[in-house]
Structure formats: C-alpha cells, structure tokens
Amino acid sequence: MRMNRRAFSRAMMLGLGSAALPLAATRGALAQGFPDRPLRLVVPYPPGGSTDPVARLLASEMQALLGQAMIVENRSGAAGAIGTENVARAAPDGYSLLLHTTAIATEPSLKSNLPYKLMTDLQPLTEAVRGSYLLVTNPRLPATDVAGLIAYGRANPGKLLYGSAGTGSSGHLIGAMFAQQAGIEATHVPYRGGGPAVTALLANEIQFVFDTVQTSRPLVLDGQLRGLAVTGDERSPLLPQVPTARESGLPEFTVDYWLGIFAPARTPDPVVQRIAAAFRDALALPNVRERLAGLGLTPVGSTPEAFTKTVQEDMDSWRTVIQRAKITLD
Known part of the structure; x- marks a missing residue:
C-alpha cells in the first residue's frame, strides 16, 4: 500500500514526537533523581591556599541544598593541571566538580601541551566569586x-x-x-x-x-x-582609602580574578542547571556573603551560559597580553 506525502510526513512527525517523549522524561527524571550520593569538589591546589576557604564554605552548604554531602578534595601538582585533568576525565554525571581560578583561562595561551582542552573537556557551571x-x-x-x-x-x-x-x-x-x-x-x-x-x-x-x-x-x-x-571597578571595602587604578590615571586597567565551578563536558544539561542553581542559592545566603566579604570577595553566582562567556572572553583578553609580553611556559 502506498502512502501520500502528506500522510507520510504526518506519520513521521507523530513517530518522532513519541520517540522524543521518553527522552524528555528521562532527562527530567535524571534532574529529579540527582544527586543520590555524595559529590566531590576538586581544588587543584594544596590545602590552605586562597581557594580552600571558598571551596569549604560553599561545600558546607550543599548538604541542605542538594541533599547530599560535597567533599572537598585537594589534588595539587603541575600548577593545577593534575586536579583539572582529573575532573576533565571524570564521568560526566555531575558528581565530580572543579573549583578553579582565573588562571585556568590563561593556561591555554601559556602551555601548548596541556593534558586537557578547557572549552572542550570542561563545562563552566557558575562564576562563584570575584575579587x-x-x-x-x-x-x-x-x-x-x-x-x-x-x-x-x-x-x-x-x-x-x-x-x-x-x-x-x-x-x-x-x-x-x-x-x-x-x-x-x-x-x-x-x-x-x-x-x-x-x-x-x-x-x-x-x-x-x-x-x-x-x-x-x-x-x-x-x-x-x-x-x-x-585593580577592580570599585574600591575595596577592606581598604576604602586606596583608589582604583582607573581613578589613578589608567582608565583601561581593570583586572579582577574569579573562582568558578566546572564539570566534565557532556554532563547532562538538567544536572548542570541543578548544580549551578544550588551554588547560586548558597552564594545568596547571608552567612556566606558575610564570610566572603571578610575575604574581600564578592559573590556572583552566574548562569552556566554567562560563565562560559566570561571564561572565553578572559581567554581572549589574556592571550593578547601574553603574546605581547612573549610569556611562555613551554
């Protein structure tokens, strides 16, 4: 029996629609069931560094926000590359996360032999804080x-x-x-x-x-x-008497640093969004904001999309500085 084109197209659309329903349901169930075991937050530097207080402060709030503990794991070595590669090669299921600094955006221009590709192997989740x-x-x-x-x-x-x-x-x-x-x-x-x-x-x-x-x-x-x-856009509350570089005659000299959260690439988007939302909720807590202010840090809590844009822009801007200064680590 032959089927005319209109009937065939309608049948195909119905078939595709019904096939998409289980996929959407699976993604929804994945987000609802995540997490069902503890997560780990890898810090690619030794204990006691400047990233540790932020990592442990945020991780301590995850039990209430995600229903599972978040364990901080220091994996130092190779100027942060060992811990970063560990997360980049981890299963893309949301249970292995990375807290890194702005340095991760400069490394691709400094090293040609990195064991990972930043924008290919890692998924930016949220810019946590800025200083x-x-x-x-x-x-x-x-x-x-x-x-x-x-x-x-x-x-x-x-x-x-x-x-x-x-x-x-x-x-x-x-x-x-x-x-x-x-x-x-x-x-x-x-x-x-x-x-x-x-x-x-x-x-x-x-x-x-x-x-x-x-x-x-x-x-x-x-x-x-x-x-x-x-070096920021505004004076620091910790040293309000010290002017900004802009106020001091360098209108283009504005440099901040951030600490951000990353997951392995190909982590399902519902899980990416769930984790990012939990970090945003943690960063909005009054006790967290107070602790961060004491460290001279401003909470941000951006979306995965906004943080991805920030990382790419920083990679581009620092590449120009590095090339002009002829700095290399190879």
Missing part, C-alpha cells in the same frame, strides 16, 4: 601613588623589578599588563609562591607586587607596605 588585586610597593620607593610609580619607571628604565608567585602566574601577567598600559619597562622576578614574593618586597629586593587585597591588607595597615591602587 580585586592590590598594587603594593615598598615604602622606601619614592612613589606614593600610581602616577609617581609610572614617573619613576620612565625616569629609571629597566630599574623597576616586580615579583610574583612564578612565571605565568596571575601576578606576573598583571604586572606585564600594567607595564604595557603604563608605557614603562619593568623586569619580572619569579618566586616560588606569593609569600616569598611579598617577603622580597618587604626586604626591598623588588619594587612592587600585585597581590590579593586580603593577603596584603594587614601589611598596608601596619605601614610595612604601601597600597597604591586596587
């Missing part, structure tokens, strides 16, 4: 503001030294960006961590460092270091 850096100098440097530091650099080409936690670290890249926008020469001195870099600054072995606000704040308040500018 600013602080430009600090040794008080013995004859510069009391950003304009003075730039003037000193121009009058003494090649004499300005700035330190960081190592080649390719955020402090290194921000220092390079600062020198590019200020039109000065500044030599990078890598150290084995942010602590040693600040120690060298206190000893006047180097002239400036870009550090997190909460880390250098006690030294600024004690007069051991001079805070010249914060």
Whole structure:
C-alpha cells in the first residue's frame, strides 16, 4: 500500500514526537533523581591556599541544598593541571566538580601541551566569586601613588623589578599588563609562591607586587607596605582609602580574578542547571556573603551560559597580553 506525502510526513512527525517523549522524561527524571550520593569538589591546589576557604564554605552548604554531602578534595601538582585533568576525565554525571581560578583561562595561551582542552573537556557551571588585586610597593620607593610609580619607571628604565608567585602566574601577567598600559619597562622576578614574593618586597629586593587585597591588607595597615591602587571597578571595602587604578590615571586597567565551578563536558544539561542553581542559592545566603566579604570577595553566582562567556572572553583578553609580553611556559 502506498502512502501520500502528506500522510507520510504526518506519520513521521507523530513517530518522532513519541520517540522524543521518553527522552524528555528521562532527562527530567535524571534532574529529579540527582544527586543520590555524595559529590566531590576538586581544588587543584594544596590545602590552605586562597581557594580552600571558598571551596569549604560553599561545600558546607550543599548538604541542605542538594541533599547530599560535597567533599572537598585537594589534588595539587603541575600548577593545577593534575586536579583539572582529573575532573576533565571524570564521568560526566555531575558528581565530580572543579573549583578553579582565573588562571585556568590563561593556561591555554601559556602551555601548548596541556593534558586537557578547557572549552572542550570542561563545562563552566557558575562564576562563584570575584575579587580585586592590590598594587603594593615598598615604602622606601619614592612613589606614593600610581602616577609617581609610572614617573619613576620612565625616569629609571629597566630599574623597576616586580615579583610574583612564578612565571605565568596571575601576578606576573598583571604586572606585564600594567607595564604595557603604563608605557614603562619593568623586569619580572619569579618566586616560588606569593609569600616569598611579598617577603622580597618587604626586604626591598623588588619594587612592587600585585597581590590579593586580603593577603596584603594587614601589611598596608601596619605601614610595612604601601597600597597604591586596587585593580577592580570599585574600591575595596577592606581598604576604602586606596583608589582604583582607573581613578589613578589608567582608565583601561581593570583586572579582577574569579573562582568558578566546572564539570566534565557532556554532563547532562538538567544536572548542570541543578548544580549551578544550588551554588547560586548558597552564594545568596547571608552567612556566606558575610564570610566572603571578610575575604574581600564578592559573590556572583552566574548562569552556566554567562560563565562560559566570561571564561572565553578572559581567554581572549589574556592571550593578547601574553603574546605581547612573549610569556611562555613551554
């Protein structure tokens, strides 16, 4: 028996519609049944670092929000690559998550041999928090503001030294960006961590460092270091007397850092949305916001779509800085 085209098309549409119903039902059931066991949140750095307090604060709220515990697991090594690869290669079921920093967006431009591809192997879930850096100098440097530091650099080409936690670290890249926008020469001195870099600054072995606000704040308040500018759009509540770089004559110099949550790529969208929503709920809790404010951090809680856009934009902007400064870790 032959079927005319109209009848055939209608039959096909009905068939496809009925086939799609079980798929939609399966996805809905997956979201409703998730999670049914504890989740793990991988931090790709050693315990006690700057990411740990945020990871443990958020994980502690997940029992009530998801009905299952979230266990923080530190997997350090290879400047964060070991923990990141561990999650990138995990089952895409939502039970293995990654808390990483802005550094994950700079690594593709610094390393050609990464064991994972950021936008292919990982799914951004939410930008959890955002914070600013602080430009600090040794008080013995004859510069009391950003304009003075730039003037000193121009009058003494090649004499300005700035330190960081190592080649390719955020402090290194921000220092390079600062020198590019200020039109000065500044030599990078890598150290084995942010602590040693600040120690060298206190000893006047180097002239400036870009550090997190909460880390250098006690030294600024004690007069051991001079805070010249914060890098965010607004002044930090922790150091309201310190102007922004924009206020200090560098209108294009705005640099924030974020901590964000990632899942393995191909994690089902209903699960992605469920986890992201739970983190947003956690970040809205008054006690969480209060704790984060004490760390100099602002809660964000973006959608997966918005965070994906943020990660891609940061990858593009830092690639330009890295290429201009000819920085590589290969």
